[in-house]
Amino acid sequence: MEVPVVEEGKELVKNEEFNVASITEVPASSSSSSSPVIGRFRFNNGVAELRFGEDSESNLLPHFDLRCTQLFKLSQVQSMCIQEASESNKEKTYSRGITIQFRNEEESRAFHCAFDQWKKEVVFQASHLPNGTVLASQSKFDSKIEASSAKMYFHYYGQLLHQQNMLQDYVRTGTYYAAVIENRADFFGRVVVDVGAGSGILSLFAAQAGAKHVYAVEASEMAEYARKLIAGNPILSQRITVIKGKVEEVELPEKADILISEPMGTLLVNERMLESYVIARDRFLVPNGKMFPAVGRIHMAPFSDEYLYIEIANKALFWQQQNYYGVNLTSLHGSAFQGYFSQPVVDAFDPRLLVAPAISHVINFTSIKEEELYDIDIPLKFVSSVGTRIHGLACWFDVLFNGSTVQRWLSTAPGSPTTHWYQLRCVLSQPIYVMPGQEITGRLHLAAHTAQSYTIHLTLSAKMWGPGAEQGGILQTSTGKLDLKEPYYRMSQPQVCPAAQDQQSQQLLQTQDIPILSQDEDGGSDLMQQPFQESGAEFNSL
Numbered sequence: 001m002e003v004p005v006v007e008e009g010k011e012l013v014k015n016e017e018f019n020v021a022s023i024t025e026v027p028a029s030s031s032s033s034s035s036p037v038i039g040r041f042r043f044n045n046g047v048a049e050l051r052f053g054e055d056s057e058s059n060l061l062p063h064f065d066l067r068c069t070q071l072f073k074l075s076q077v078q079s080m081c082i083q084e085a086s087e088s089n090k091e092k093t094y095s096r097g098i099t100i101q102f103r104n105e106e107e108s109r110a111f112h113c114a115f116d117q118w119k120k121e122v123v124f125q126a127s128h129l130p131n132g133t134v135l136a137s138q139s140k141f142d143s144k145i146e147a148s149s150a151k152m153y154f155h156y157y158g159q160l161l162h163q164q165n166m167l168q169d170y171v172r173t174g175t176y177y178a179a180v181i182e183n184r185a186d187f188f189g190r191v192v193v194d195v196g197a198g199s200g201i202l203s204l205f206a207a208q209a210g211a212k213h214v215y216a217v218e219a220s221e222m223a224e225y226a227r228k229l230i231a232g233n234p235i236l237s238q239r240i241t242v243i244k245g246k247v248e249e250v251e252l253p254e255k256a257d258i259l260i261s262e263p264m265g266t267l268l269v270n271e272r273m274l275e276s277y278v279i280a281r282d283r284f285l286v287p288n289g290k291m292f293p294a295v296g297r298i299h300m301a302p303f304s305d306e307y308l309y310i311e312i313a314n315k316a317l318f319w320q321q322q323n324y325y326g327v328n329l330t331s332l333h334g335s336a337f338q339g340y341f342s343q344p345v346v347d348a349f350d351p352r353l354l355v356a357p358a359i360s361h362v363i364n365f366t367s368i369k370e371e372e373l374y375d376i377d378i379p380l381k382f383v384s385s386v387g388t389r390i391h392g393l394a395c396w397f398d399v400l401f402n403g404s405t406v407q408r409w410l411s412t413a414p415g416s417p418t419t420h421w422y423q424l425r426c427v428l429s430q431p432i433y434v435m436p437g438q439e440i441t442g443r444l445h446l447a448a449h450t451a452q453s454y455t456i457h458l459t460l461s462a463k464m465w466g467p468g469a470e471q472g473g474i475l476q477t478s479t480g481k482l483d484l485k486e487p488y489y490r491m492s493q494p495q496v497c498p499a500a501q502d503q504q505s506q507q508l509l510q511t512q513d514i515p516i517l518s519q520d521e522d523g524g525s526d527l528m529q530q531p532f533q534e535s536g537a538e539f540n541s542l
């Protein structure tokens with residue numbers, strides 16, 4: 001049973017045969033075979049297929065069109081082969097499936113290797129027209145994300161150290177654990193899909209809560225580590241299948257009752273993984289199925305932070321030198337100044353720096369359309385509590401696990417136990433002056449870009465104050481354009497700020513509540529916090 005080395009792009013002409021111990025049709029039927037059979041990869045009238053039987057023409061046992069067939073590893077010696085429904089039969093997720101029992105691990109590996117190579121050949125054939133032109137067979141992910149960005153992104157998440165960084169954020173992981181275990185009823189006996197499973201930790205939590213089966217979908221090389229981690233927990237591993245691939249592309253043998261995922265980036269939306277979460281919802285979730293988390297909120301409030309403003313402005317001072325080894329640098333000062341202000345600042349700040357009660361923008365993961373995440377436009381309106389210079393807009397987020405038993409929030413608010421997301425501040429190069437009670441209006445516009453992040457457009461305006469205000473009119477406006485992909489990680493201790501602002505802090509953190517959703521008593525913040533390894537809210541540090 002030799003598996004030939006196939007160069008990508010070269011046509012496979014040689015049939016390949018594999019002995020397998022048995023096959024069982026799902027659901028079991030007469031076309032199952034409990035005795036050893038031969039599985040053959042071959043071309044039949046130009047179509048690559050996998051056929052089981054005693055001889056090559058046997059029609060008694062199932063055969064599969066490789067153009068629409070997926071193979072999943074259930075254990076070291078057992079796999080599941082599934083053919084998707086045809087176009088005309090879209091309501092079904094799959095049209096035929098079998099479990100294959102191999103005689104040993106090595107034969108299983110060889111079979112999988114041959115399957116992958118034949119699939120590559122099928123994709124190659126499908127994307128090359130006879131005249132030599134190449135058809136783009138792109139998934140929804142590939143069509144909107146630059147290949148170079150995706151490559152770096154999945155390389156990053158393929159490394160254990162970055163998964164560890166997230167696992168060591170005990171506020172994050174502990175809140176997920178509590179939300180799952182306290183809501184056993186939502187998981188017990190249910191089919192779960194873990195969207196972007198990483199190390200597989202959330203799949204293991206779901207299995208601990210009694211899930212009937214968990215499909216852990218992970219696109220990066222981390223899928224292999226997840227397999228190992230899951231195999232190392234044998235009581236749970238029977239009920240977890242790791243599927244390596246993008247949620248936009250893989251097929252699953254059944255629909256999910258509940259999705260679990262941790263798709264949040266800085267400012268909630270960075271990395272654009274929420275879109276994958278929503279696509280997974282549309283592809284895999286039963287109608288009215290649950291999502292953990294179900295809702296996310298971006299919270300925003302203007303802040304005043306003279307130290308931060310000076311620190312950023314001073315970074316550009318280097319370019320004020322008129323004699324840098326005899327070279328005048330000043331012509332680049334303006335560009336450098338703007339460049340530093342185009343970086344959103346990521347750190348944990350003291351909530352007393354906020355100068356108005358926060359407002360929120362709600363994103364309901366259970367109902368939002370994927371396209372609505374491409375362009376997020378948030379009108380801003382605040383009333384300043386103090387007379388001060390406003391230096392920009394502070395943002396943070398929380399997500400809700402809307403369990404049947406307990407509702408839990410995972411919060412990244414300033415003043416709450418710090419998470420690896422910290423908070424985000426957009427600093428304006430032109431501060432604006434306000435009086436106590438003065439209205440501040442503006443807009444936060446987030447435009448998705450192909451590097452898995454967003455361009456941020458911020459406008460803040462202070463309305464006319466005092467005599468003449470009745471006639472309306474804007475006194476000052478300040479705008480900024482920032483790239484969420486290029487943050488400035490400023491890991492300082494929260495700053496102490498003037499005592500006069502003290503009493504306001506708690507008040508200012510109150511946000512507009514969503515009526516049906518109440519904040520859990522402790523907001524998940526009782527969990528012991530351990531340091532995380534590095535700056536970099538997940539993928540941001542790249």
Ligand SMILES: C[S@@+](CC[C@H](N)C(=O)[O-])C[C@H]1O[C@@H](n2cnc3c(N)ncnc32)[C@H](O)[C@@H]1O
Pocket residue numbers: 141153154157158166167195196197198199200201202217218219220222245246247248261262263264273276538
């Ligand atoms: C923030 S990490 C969370 C990992 C894990 N669920 C946890 O909570 O520790 C997101 C994971 O999703 C994966 N991922 C991102 N987009 C994906 C996609 N479209 N399809 C499959 N996996 C994806 C990444 O590779 C990464 O491992």
